[in-house]
Amino acid sequence: MYTTPEMIFQSEGQFVRWLQTLSAGKSPQVRLGIGDDAALVRVGRDRDLILTADLSIEGVHFTADLHPARSVGHRALARSLSDIAAMGGVPRFALVSVAFPRALSRRWIEEFYRGILDLAACFRVQVIGGDTSIVRRTVMIDVTLAGEVLRGRGLLRSGARPGDQIFVSGSLGCSAQGLEILKSQARARKSGRHGTQAGPESSALKSHLYPEPRCELGRWLQNSGLPSAMMDISDGLSTDLIRLCEASGVGATVLADYIPGPPGKLPERALELALNGGEDYELLFTVPKQRLTKVPALHRGLPLRCIGQIRRAHEVLLVRNDGSRSPLASAGYDHFSK
Amino acid sequence: MYTTPEMIFQSEGQFVRWLQTLSAGKSPQVRLGIGDDAALVRVGRDRDLILTADLSIEGVHFTADLHPARSVGHRALARSLSDIAAMGGVPRFALVSVAFPRALSRRWIEEFYRGILDLAACFRVQVIGGDTSIVRRTVMIDVTLAGEVLRGRGLLRSGARPGDQIFVSGSLGCSAQGLEILKSQARARKSGRHGTQAGPESSALKSHLYPEPRCELGRWLQNSGLPSAMMDISDGLSTDLIRLCEASGVGATVLADYIPGPPGKLPERALELALNGGEDYELLFTVPKQRLTKVPALHRGLPLRCIGQIRRAHEVLLVRNDGSRSPLASAGYDHFSK
Numbered sequence: 001m002y003t004t005p006e007m008i009f010q011s012e013g014q015f016v017r018w019l020q021t022l023s024a025g026k027s028p029q030v031r032l033g034i035g036d037d038a039a040l041v042r043v044g045r046d047r048d049l050i051l052t053a054d055l056s057i058e059g060v061h062f063t064a065d066l067h068p069a070r071s072v073g074h075r076a077l078a079r080s081l082s083d084i085a086a087m088g089g090v091p092r093f094a095l096v097s098v099a100f101p102r103a104l105s106r107r108w109i110e111e112f113y114r115g116i117l118d119l120a121a122c123f124r125v126q127v128i129g130g131d132t133s134i135v136r137r138t139v140m141i142d143v144t145l146a147g148e149v150l151r152g153r154g155l156l157r158s159g160a161r162p163g164d165q166i167f168v169s170g171s172l173g174c175s176a177q178g179l180e181i182l183k184s185q186a187r188a189r190k191s192g193r194h195g196t197q198a199g200p201e202s203s204a205l206k207s208h209l210y211p212e213p214r215c216e217l218g219r220w221l222q223n224s225g226l227p228s229a230m231m232d233i234s235d236g237l238s239t240d241l242i243r244l245c246e247a248s249g250v251g252a253t254v255l256a257d258y259i260p261g262p263p264g265k266l267p268e269r270a271l272e273l274a275l276n277g278g279e280d281y282e283l284l285f286t287v288p289k290q291r292l293t294k295v296p297a298l299h300r301g302l303p304l305r306c307i308g309q310i311r312r313a314h315e316v317l318l319v320r321n322d323g324s325r326s327p328l329a330s331a332g333y334d335h336f337s338k
Numbered sequence: 339m340y341t342t343p344e345m346i347f348q349s350e351g352q353f354v355r356w357l358q359t360l361s362a363g364k365s366p367q368v369r370l371g372i373g374d375d376a377a378l379v380r381v382g383r384d385r386d387l388i389l390t391a392d393l394s395i396e397g398v399h400f401t402a403d404l405h406p407a408r409s410v411g412h413r414a415l416a417r418s419l420s421d422i423a424a425m426g427g428v429p430r431f432a433l434v435s436v437a438f439p440r441a442l443s444r445r446w447i448e449e450f451y452r453g454i455l456d457l458a459a460c461f462r463v464q465v466i467g468g469d470t471s472i473v474r475r476t477v478m479i480d481v482t483l484a485g486e487v488l489r490g491r492g493l494l495r496s497g498a499r500p501g502d503q504i505f506v507s508g509s510l511g512c513s514a515q516g517l518e519i520l521k522s523q524a525r526a527r528k529s530g531r532h533g534t535q536a537g538p539e540s541s542a543l544k545s546h547l548y549p550e551p552r553c554e555l556g557r558w559l560q561n562s563g564l565p566s567a568m569m570d571i572s573d574g575l576s577t578d579l580i581r582l583c584e585a586s587g588v589g590a591t592v593l594a595d596y597i598p599g600p601p602g603k604l605p606e607r608a609l610e611l612a613l614n615g616g617e618d619y620e621l622l623f624t625v626p627k628q629r630l631t632k633v634p635a636l637h638r639g640l641p642l643r644c645i646g647q648i649r650r651a652h653e654v655l656l657v658r659n660d661g662s663r664s665p666l667a668s669a670g671y672d673h674f675s676k
Contacts, residue, residue, distance in 0.1 A: 039389045043381055051377045053433040053482055055469040060437075095391040099398075131393040131480070138473065142435045142480035144391055302471045 013098055022183045025152040037129035041093050043148055049146040054084040058246040066182045068106045068309055071113025071209040072139070079234065080145035081123060081213035082281040086232035088155040088222020089147035091215060093125050096130035099140040100252055116143075123215055155285070160248035161166075162312040164286040167295065167304050168260065173187045173270060176277025178208025183328035202261060211281045218283060226294055226319060230285040236278040239330045242316050244284060254308030256326065264316055275318075286310055362512040377466035379431050381486055388485040388492060396477040400612040402522045407446045409547040410479070411453025417572065418483035419461060419551035420585035420619040422436075423572035426493040426560020429461050429553060434468035437478040454481075461553055493560055497567035498586035500650040502624035505633065505642050506598065507552055510575055511608060516546025516613025542600060549619045555622060555637055564632055568623040573614040577668045580654050582594075583623060592646030592666065594658045614669045624648055627658070 043049055056062060056076040066074070077094060084091040084132055100109060125145070136256055167298070167333030181201050221227050229248055233240045237259065245252050253287060295304060311317075316328040341483060356422070381387055394400060404486070415432065422429040434454060458465055496503075520540050552570070561563050568587055571578045575597065583590050600607030625633055626674040633642060648654075654666040 041387045041389065043387055046382045049379045049381055049387065049435055049484070051379065051431065051467060051482070051484060052482070053435045053468050055435050055437060055471045057437055057471055057473055060471050060473060093389060095482055096391055097391045098615075099478060101391060114394055129389060130391050133393045133395055133398050135395055135398060135476065135478075138476065140437060140473075140478050142391070142393075142469070142482075143480040144389070144480075146387070146389060146484070189525050219356055 005310075008184040013044075026126070026195055032157050034075040034331055038091065039095070039279070041128065043146075044093075046151050046284045047148040047155055048151050050084055050087050050089045050149055051144065052080050052147075052308035053142055053144040054083070055080040056141040056143070065186055066179075067191065069111035069211065070115035070118075072141070073112040073117075074111055074119050074140045074210050075115075076143050077116050077119050077145075078211050078213050080143045080283060081119070081125070081215055082211075082232040082234060084145055084147035085215040085218035085281075086142075086155070086230055086283060087147075088153070088218045088227075088230065090219060091125045091145055091147040094120060094125050094130075095144040095148045096127055096159045097132070097142040097144075099133045099135040099138070100131070101137050101139060102134055106137065123213075130300075149222065152221060155218075155227055157229055157231045157244045159227075160227055160250050161246060161248070161288065161308045162250055162284040162310055164228050164253060164288050164310040165292055165306050166308045166310060167285050167287060167306055168233065168237070168282055168302055169203065169302055170218055170232065170280070170282045171260045171262060171263075171274075171303075172282060173262040173273030173275075173277040175202050175211060175279040176209035176273045177203035177265065177282075179279075180205070181206065208279065213281050214283045214302075217302060220299060221283070221285060223315050224294070226287050226291050227285040229287050230283060233280050233282045233284050234278065236276045236280075236331070237284070238275040238328050239278075240284055240329065242330045244286070245310070245316055248286075248310070249314075251311040251314045251316055252308055253311055253325075256318055258305060258307045260303065260305050260307075275328070339513050345413055348593055372503045377431065377433070379466065380485070381430075381484075384489050385486040386489050386492055388422055388425050388427040388487055389481055390418050390485075391482045392417040393423070395480070396481040403524055405547065406515070407449035408453035408456075409476070412442070412457050413452040413453075413521075414479045414481050415454050415457050415463075415483075415618060416551050418481045419457070419553055420549075420570040420572060421481055422485035423553040423619075424488060424493070424557035424621060425473045425485075425487055425550050426491070426565075426568065426569055427487035427557045428557060429483055429485040431464045431484045432458060432463050432465045433482040434465055434550075435469070435470070435480040435482075437473040437476070439475050439477060442477065461551070467565065487527070487560065491560060493565055493568040495558075495567055495569045495582045495585035496587075497565075498582060498624040498648045499626065500588055500648055502566050502626050502648040503630055503644050504579070504590060504592065504646045504648060505623050505625060505644055506571065506575070506620055506672045507555055507637075507640055507642055508618070508620045509598045509600060509612075509619060509641075510571065510608075510618050511600045511603075511611030511613075511615040512542050512545035512625050513549060513617040513619075514546075514611045516542035516544070517528065517617075519543055520546065534542055546617065549617065551619050552621045555640060558637060559621070559623060564625050564629050565623040566626050568621060571618050571620045571622050572616065574614045574669070575622070576613040576666050577616075578622055580666065580668045582624070583652070583654055584647070585650070586624075587652075589649040589652045589654055591649055591657055591663075594656055596645045598641065598643050598645075613666070629637075 019094035062072050080090050179205055229244055231240060231244050258270055259274045317325050317326045319325050400410050419429050486634050519542055523525060567582060569578060569582050594609055597612045599612035655663050656666045
């Protein structure tokens, strides 16, 4: 299944063996991994299979000057892990397809796979296949992830009902803040100045370069039976909350003051980053009123905050602390307008 | 899961709805298709899951001037279908990830998905997700296919044993012949001449533009219990037979005269195309001697031809009809040297 970047590795055999070594430690579920026509895996008898694919493209999802290779790999897999988390599933197997430009260094490729495989190991995900090709220019990655969830128990976007309270995990806008810092560091490097990495800065950088998918929280929520709907916040709350409402055929009211933005920013800027920043990979979920008391304020140190309520009317409104209400505009991260 | 080519479609919603309409007719196995964070499917209790991913990149696997959009879609899915066929599995669900250049026409995209979805329908495969993005230049596609096979019954490359006979389905080199014709037609168009499409020519063109994955044959062989090893011929017999032998820890002798090349070519040229052409998507399989009498010469009109024998010695030898023997050189289609 793996065709070879022969210009970088001596042969397909060498590349496949290298990848097999890196991704060693086969789980008993994997009947056959990298090296044959396809991979063979076993899923549980009482499980549904979750499948998701996510592209990561140079110049769109990352840039050569801002993102180290290890971060590119980490982020490529994190996007798919977050999709599995959003359904309350357990991630299991990944296929990694990559188009490498001829000019790319072997070191870059190694660091890239390290980023993928270290994160995969954290979540006990096995990389079982994929494809590679050599291209002229742009690095392009497609990660497919297969996960499992108890039959019929996957959490969908479409289950929110009027009266349900809306929750988000962690803080929003930190990844966007990290990207801003990366860009200003790059400008400083160009002009010969040196940036500093203060506390909140390095935390924001980590949020952007090495985001932590909320798989454990997703599983816990799925197990708890609390949420009526769930999704991950990958394109910004403003965009993703509207998607959840559309899928559920409802509207919502969110309170600006309750939305947890990145620390150390003026309130208006923090709100803007939290609403429209994207790539936070936190979870957005709704809980019916009768189960509200069972939602903890913290889950393993991660805050779960109520930010508003689902409404019957199809509009999604943002209420500011001066009492003003305005329709929430879908202005999240958009690969096609940037 | 689907992010939007907004420059081509008005919005993500429009694109997703369009794709949902095109890929309508949800099977009961699909709990949740395009539109949520991930897709949810159910696999049989006594089945193993087969997963494969294949890249199709403009300038590597196809070119804008030679391959119509419908063929690009057809071929992108055919590559993965052939991988599932090679294991004797039944293809079920596809994820299609595509990076579209901004300049691409909506008509191209529609024809591309038609190519994918028409072939998917032939094999009762459901397109349940994927990802899209807008890029500056190159079209890049990654198709992930999930299939099923009876537990522990998937056919691998690694099962060939000394004494087993080597078989191929159909004819080899036809796709490469089709590509030659396409190139000469393109040259003729440029110089104002008009090409003709004679019988063998149009058949070769079809082999190249719209190859037919051997899923039915693969399943039949898996069911029959005849093969000891199997794989598909995607990179040319010379390359793929060596891979099968390496995976099985054996060697082979193949008889040049027995290798079914494309019709209407001089023997030497036909042999070269058959050995090194690639993209034929026929099946290569080995059968132990005691089961040989059960292999039919034709399966549903498709010839199954014995071309040689597996040997203990690790070399792969080609025997010509003058009796000369030479090591078979892996000279199949190689994306990285073209």
